[in-house]
Amino acid sequence: MDTAGHSEATAPRGLELTPFRGLRYDPDRVGSLAAVTSPPYDVVVRPDGLHHLQSSDPYNIVRLILPQAGTPSARNEQAADTLRRWLDEGVLTADPEPGLYVYEQRDGDGMLQRGLIGALRVTDPQDGLVLPHEDVMPHVVADRAALMRATSANLEPLLLTYRGNGPTAAATRAVERAAEQPPLLSTTTEDGFTHRLWAVTDPAELAAIQADLAHHQALIADGHHRWATYRRLRQEHPSPGPWDYGLVLLVDTARYPLRVRAIHRLLHGLPVADAVAAVEGHFRVRRLEVPLPEALDALADAACAGNAFLLAGDGAFHLLDRPDPALLARTVPADRPAAWRTLDATVLHATLLAHIWHIPEDSPAHIAYIHDTAATVTKAERDGSTAVLLHPVREEVVRDLARQGVTMPRKSTSFGPKPASGLVLRALDL
Incomplete structure (x- = not known):
């Protein structure tokens, strides 16, 4: 199980990133890993981009994150049925042991981003641990929540940033060490980005990462609606349990600065x-x-x-x-x-x-x-x-406003590169 479970009365002292058994595509069952990936659900330019992704491979992740049917309930049922079928057919398989995942993105212009994918404990706004900088639209949160309920899965990680303590910090060292090893997967998507993924499963290393992150707060770079969805679903389900956590990519922007676009x-x-x-x-x-x-x-x-x-x-x-x-x-x-x-x-x-x-x-x-x-x-x-x-707005302006508790107008910024959807998923009922 990917959640140890803590009492809701226990005040979190910092970011709590926990290992989980990732669901990943079996490369032997799909045309290519690049062909089954997608940008995050809200970046897919519809309808052109959606049709392009659907036709790129019958198992493209867009069939889960943006299912197409006549009504919202039918769309969510379709996504749930598709996910179950892919699991039954072995198209998606669970990794054998829980881990955190080191994720790397690199493009031809010298952009290099690395971070940690894990299940982050969902906290309340007053805890000040995960800082939003934008408002959300209630109908989008309701839509994402219905999809997550139906599939019982976090289908794509949201993007969080934090300011690390330099190259000797445990989380930074773990990321760098992993990137020196052969990856679990490597693929290049049509936008020119190369994506690589590694698993960190050693208990001592996981403990060191968690101890390091416990002293930090994070800024939501991309995924405000999904974070609001995680919070809503956590309130709906008994705690402790898997809904206490949500899938995130956590990037140290002191080491790997993001691009900020409008x-x-x-x-x-x-x-x-x-x-x-x-x-x-x-x-x-x-x-x-x-x-x-x-x-x-x-x-x-x-x-x-x-x-x-x-x-x-x-x-x-x-x-x-x-x-x-x-x-x-x-x-x-x-x-x-x-x-x-x-x-x-x-x-x-x-x-x-x-x-x-x-x-x-x-x-x-x-x-x-x-x-x-x-x-x-x-x-x-x-x-x-x-x-x-x-x-675009500068990242320092975004972070300073977030620390003051001031949210920017919705959809004010686009941090990137964003994690590709489809490389690792989290099932809540494993």
Whole structure:
């Protein structure tokens, strides 16, 4: 069993990362390990990306994390049936003994990320051990919770970061030592990333890792909705038990810094001409007849001086900057730190979406959140909608706000590289 179980009354003193028996694809039963992986569920650009992944291999993990059926209950039943069938057929098999998993991602541009995958004890917000930096959308949490209940599994790890104590720290040493050994698996996905995985099963080494991590807190880099889901499901199930824990990838960003990118918005049903007309007089607006990379450079330059956004969807780009200070004072809540009030995402949601364009931020019929910049522009041009492109926030700003207990507007940042889904799963009923 992957959970030792502790009384809910026991106050956690730090991160508690526990070993588990990972479920992994049998490479002899699938076309290739790369073909069964997927980006996290909320990064898959639907419907194009979903169809591409479904057709890449009949056992692609997307059939579990984004099942397709007519109703939510039918989708979840389908995922549960698929998981059971793959287990019965030996497509997915459980590793023989519990362990923590060292996971490495590397690309051709010199990006190297390593971290530990394990089952993390789910804690309450007041414990201050796992720091969120974004709000969540209740309907997404409800959707993920229903899927986890149906499958009784954590199908993909969320991404957490912490600041380690240097190269001699036990967790860091364990990660480095594992990476010198032959991996359990190695595969290269079509995005050019090479993924490798090792298991750490030695009891003494596991104990040293756990003792090291017990002195740290973590920042949620990616997976706020899944963490909120873990918390909801823990409350629903008796403790101690497997639902006290959730699957995470924990990365020491003092050793392996992450990339931080923006998450863009696609505003359904709002033509660019209408969006631009509405902001005239409130922002400076400049039309840019340049390719996307040059437009993003212009956005980066403008963002150095203040709030800036790039609108797209009509074949050109429109750079919005220099917002009217009186408008910001009137629309941005004043009861938060200055670092929060001046975020681009704050101004986007409080000023542009709420007051100028009158678009509800939590309505999928009105707004979509997309990670891929080019895909956001393409969809806007195809649909006659407006793409709002943002410049990324620095990790230090995110962490400082999180430590103050201040959440950023939802979908403000995209930390990466994100763990590929499908390399290791956690079944709660093993």
